[in-house]
Amino acid sequence: APTMEPTKQTLPIGGLLVDVYSHPTSTSSSTHPIHVLFFLHGRFGSAQDEYITNTVKVIFAESYGLGGGERKKDLIVVTFDHRNHGTRLVNKQRNFAWSKEPAENNDHHAVDMYTIQTGTAQDVSFLIDHLPSSLYPSGERTIVEWGIGGVSLGGHSTWIALSREPRLTLGIPIIGCPDYTKLIYQRAQSSNIPISPPYFPTSFMTYVKRYDPVQLAYRAKDASNPFFEKKVLVLSGKEDKLVPWVASAEFVEGLEVGEGGVKRVVVEEGAGHECTSGMRREAGLFVREWL
Secondary structure, three states, X not given: OOOOOOEEEEEEEOOEEEEEEEOOOOOOOOOOOEEEEEEEOOOOOOOOOHHHHHHXXXXXXXXXXXXXXXXXXXXXXXXXXXXXXXXXXXXXXXXXXXXXXXXXXXXXXXXXXXXXXXXHHHHHHHHHHHHHHHHOOOOOOOEEEEEEEEEOHHHHHHHHHHHHOOOEEEEEEEOOOOOHHHHHHHHHHHOOOOOOOOOOOHHHHHHHHHHOHHHOOOOOOOOOOOOOOOEEEXXXXXXXXXXXXXXXXXXXXXXXXXXXXXXXXXXXXXXXXOOOHHXXXXXXXXXXXXX
């Protein structure tokens, strides 16, 4: 059976352009509760990238199945551009990494990439605050649960948002990493960049060492752990060279989600730094089951 195209509307919320996808069978007259999944794109990209819209389609197809069974809830998927991407681009150079090619070198890479990730996490919290009033100004529907997923840069941002925003109950980091120093130190070393100022400002490293997900009580079996009772699907490529699985492995293995939580980890054989069809399907099935 052909998959039904999701319905898309674009809303400006506090100056941020937000795309809201819903299933064509979902109507404003329905009284089903709404479950929201934010889905974030990767570095250099935008919310309009084909792999994003394709993943959204797969998530709806898996989530709504092929008609069978009466649904008791509705899903919407929300996408937007990271800072300095898409409609928010201010300086293309600042999205580059370190490079021997001057035209593609960005000395500020360590700070730039992390400020985008943490900025996106703040944008997600801001949208949780304000999306309901923009989307349902007359209280037509009620949003009861919030989840988040993302690819690459969006995967890193997913880990950060999940660790900081208690209203997010589900996270799907795809080819992302929850341990920024492990990831960026290794990248700096391979680029012959010293792990010291000005490449790594002291004030910046103080911030990362206090607030990065890996610094939090992620192994604790109680509410001191921001991931406790949450549902997490980790999707990575075994052959990923840009965000190697080894940078995430220790965190993911140690991550405690408690009896009420869910942790599923799929490290795909033969996959590099890519969002594969297998990862899309895993994400869709996880959303169907747990969001």
